[in-house]
Amino acid sequence: MNIAGTLRQWLSKRSGPLVIQECRNCGTTLSDDGVECPNCGSTSVARYEVP
Numbered sequence: 001m002n003i004a005g006t007l008r009q010w011l012s013k014r015s016g017p018l019v020i021q022e023c024r025n026c027g028t029t030l031s032d033d034g035v036e037c038p039n040c041g042s043t044s045v046a047r048y049e050v051p
């Protein structure tokens with residue numbers, strides 16, 4: 001399998017900016033729709049968008 005080709009496919013498939021959500025308390029990266037940290041239960045989540 002060609003990793004560069006796979007990555008290019010993935011990049012072309014996604015739409016909009018990449019959203020990264022990270023717990024402000026423990027630093028766990030949450031899934032896109034996460035509202036609360038599965039690790040520590042904190043709802044204080046930092047949200048970053050990478051265009």
Ligand SMILES: [Zn+2]
Binds near residue numbers: 028038041
């Ligand atoms: Zn946390």
